[in-house]
Amino acid sequence: MAKQYWLMKSEPDPYSIDWLKKGKKTRWEGVRNYTARNFMRDKMRTGDGVLYYHSSVAVPGVAGLAEITAGPVPDATQFEPKSPYYDPKATPNAPRWFAVEVSFRKKAREVIPAMLMRQTPGLERMELFRQGRLSITPVRPEEWKLVTSMKEYW
DNA sequence: GCCAACGTTGGC
């Protein structure tokens, strides 16, 4: 399958692009939304490109690039009673939630504001804007090309 | 902190 692209939201306190850069990679655990789950479980593959998005901050937007480097595997936190992501209905034989591995690739010189993207021809139809609260959304190849070629930000 | 959007839950 051809390489695909995604936008993944993260709250930079504490999961910022700097945090990802420092750890190099992370398991994307804790997603508890079926649409996002289905993207990870059924569509995401190693090598896919990721726009790393900072949400719930003064200037939400794309803070960097990442790549899917493994997965999906069952999200271990669903089996841990003490985890905030514990799901009593999930069992190892019938896991409900999945996680992919996300690896750091690049940090933007400056966050590309979502508001700017919304006004940029070619980006205004991004799924990010259509499904505002979804934490993982697909990105079209032409949108990826546009965002990653905004020279002033990279 | 407010609130609109919308996903999830549970009673029927």
Next chain:
DNA sequence: GCCAACGTTGGC
């Protein structure tokens, strides 16, 4: 299977 109530997300 419907839908009201409720909870969460996230921009502002």
